[in-house]
Amino acid sequence: MAITKDTIKYVAGLARIGMTGKELEHFTGQLDRILEYVHELKDLNVSGLEPTSHVMEMKNVYRADRVRPSLPVSEVLKNAPDKANNLFKVKKIIEKI
Amino acid sequence: MQYETVIGLEVHLQLKTKSKVFCGCSTNFGSPPNTQTCPVCLGFPGSLPVLNREALKLAAKVAIALDCQIAKKIRFDRKNYFYPDLPKAYQISQFGQPLSGKGYIMIFVHGSEKRITIRRVHLEEDTGKLFHKEDASFIDFNRSGMPLLEVVSEPDISSPDEAYAYLRSLKSILEYVDVSDCNMEEGSLRCDANISVRKAGSEKLGVKAEVKNMNSFKAVKAALYYEQLRQIELLDSGSRIVQETRLYDSVRNVTESMRSKEEAHDYRYFPEPDLVPFDLDPELVRGIGREIPELPGPRKKRFISDYGLSDYDAAIMVSDKALADYFERAVSLYKNPKVVANWLMGDVAACLRERGGAIGGLNLSPEDLTAMLKMIEAGLISGKIAKALLPEMIETGRDPGSLVKERGLQQISDEGIIEKAIVEVISENQKIVNDFKKGKDNAVMALVGKVMAKTRGKANPRKANEALRKKLK
Structure with missing residues (x-):
């Protein structure tokens, strides 16, 4: 087994997902099986291939440096869970500055 | 115990484009x-970024000016992290195939030259601005998506003074290529520092601290001096250094652990699927290179060879492009570079310090400055009068000729008037006259001074000197 419970805990932590001990067990087994399946790719010979980052044959797409209208502030803040003085308001992030 | 300091600097620079790097919002x-802000820089689902061509061009300009190897193919990557300054939960940056590889900057510290290697230059998007209050944090996304250039040095810097010199050199180059406002107070130029200390001669790097929150080059130097000492004291007392981010407090001049809730960084970079890869045509890159003006390094060498300036004077003249341009314009009008440089570094610089601002904003054209220098040379005004005249020229923006005429400041070369003053001075200062007659040649200077005072500084000192000697023979 390549995937350990610690790995799942770590990844869940990165994604800010809380997990119970039972869930950890469950996902550890599942992810391990998924990865094992994907690892079949490792048997392929890809020595002559360039790593692919984009599947579409498209490159050099630019826009000109022109200012376009922004959204009205009322629209911008419409879905904000909390706001004040046209600023988004969030839980305090740094304990001390 | 002897220690060595190892410093690497990360400079972030907002590029001077009209619109943001991946959307059309104003900068x-x-x-x-x-x-x-718009759906792209607010990270709304379904919105797609498109690269601003001008942002890439300005970025390439910096990389070329720093002698960096420009990549033929570049790509953008997602840097993943959860922090409210970026609504997408990732920053579009460059990781695997950045804009450039290694380059370098020459710095000058305590009279010697040192080469600092630049590791890479890459283009990314700026984050939103956070304001931390007692009970909550607030976000303004106007800054989110501004084109940001990251210039990373190798840890070649071995002292806070070198770090300061590096920043000065870098800023000077950036101002020459004219890609950014380079304003630390407004945040268009920001600097973070990695610093560690190790036993002198040791190959192994010490544990580093990342220092942030410095809002001037002097603050960077002060923060590094503090941090260097803090680490040395810790090691001397047998303690260990913890790898962490520390914030500089400029009021108390200390660095403090940031104690962020963030855990160790794991950015999980991967290629940004929303942006296509870019090929940088070498011909295009050469074209951008041709737009770069003569940079401070070569220009300094030219000022030394063409104008006969000293190394020190040339370094000051080229440090600011506007000053160097001003100097060259002035020298084209008045062909005595040393005199022009002395005035610019002396009285003009003093006026600038007093009034604040840069040479470009000064109400003193090279034409008026050199007109004044020509009046001194022609004996129309004395150097002393000129020194008093300069602040007035800057204050009023008027040319020296009309001011001198209006104030009656013309140097007196009329021998009759000088003669009259000399007669008075001789009769009033018998003791000095006797000293001179007894062979104390220097005493004549005291008498010249008295003549100058009598004529309110307007007598031609050379003529007064000659006339006095003649009279006392």
Whole structure:
């Protein structure tokens, strides 16, 4: 087994997902099986291939440096869970500055 | 125990484009909060970024000016992290195939030259601005998506003074290529520092601290001096250094652990699927290179060879492009570079210090300055009068000729008037006259001074000197 419970805990932590001990067990087994399946790719010979980052044959797409209208502030803040003085308001992030 | 300090600097620079790097929102500084935002820079689902061509061009310009190897193919990557300054939960940056590889900057510290290697230059998007209050944090996304250039040095810097010199050199180059406002107070130029200390001669790097929150080059130097000492004291007392981010407090001049809730960084970079890869045509890159003006390094060498300036004077003249341009314009009008340089570094610089601002904003054209220098040379005004005249020229923006005429400041070369003053001075200062007659040649200077005072500085000192000697023979 390549995937350990610690790995799942770590990844869940990165994604800010809380997990119970039972869930950890469950996902550890599942992810391990998924990865094992994907690892079949490792048997392929890809020595002559360039790593692919984009599947579409498209490159050099630019826009000109022109200012376009922004959204009205009322629209911008419409879905904000909390706001004040046209600023988004969030839980305090740094304990001390 | 002897220690060595190892410093690497990360400089972030906002590029001077009209619109943001991946959307059409304005980059104007100081607009009301969240008025320059759109679905792209707010990270709305389904919105797609498109690269601003001008941002890439300005970025390449910097990389070329720093002698960096420009990549033929570049790509953008997602840097993943959860922090409210970026609504997408990732920053579009460059990781695997950045804009450039290694380059370098020459720095001058305590009279010697040192080469600092630049590791890479890459283009990314700026984050939103956070304001931390007692009970909550607030976000303005106007800054989110501003084109940001990251210039990373190798840890070649071995002292806070070198770090300061590096920043000065870098800023000077950036101003020459004219890609950014380079304003630390407004945040268009920001600097973070990695610093560690190790036993002198040791190959192994010490544990480093990342220092942030410095809002001037002097603050960077002060923060590094503090941090260097803090680490040395810890090691001397047998303690260990913890790898962490520390914030500089400029009021108390200390660095403090940031104690962020963030855990160890794991950015999980991967290629940004929303942006296509880019090929940088070498011909295009050469074209951008041709737009780069003569940079401070070569220009300094030219000032030394063409104008006969000293190394020190040339370094000051080229440090600011506007000053160097001003100097060259002035020298084209008045062909005595040393005199022009002395005035610029002396009285003009003093006026600038007093009034604040840069040479470009000064109400003194090279034409008026050199007109004044020509009047000194022609004996129309004395150097002393000129020194008093300069602040007035700057104050009023008027040419020296009309001011001198209006104030009656013309140097007196009329021998009759000088003669009259000399007669008075001789009769009033018998003791000095006797000293001179007894062979104390220097005493004549005291008498010249008295003549100058009598004529309110307007007598031609050379003529007064000659006339006095003649009279006392």
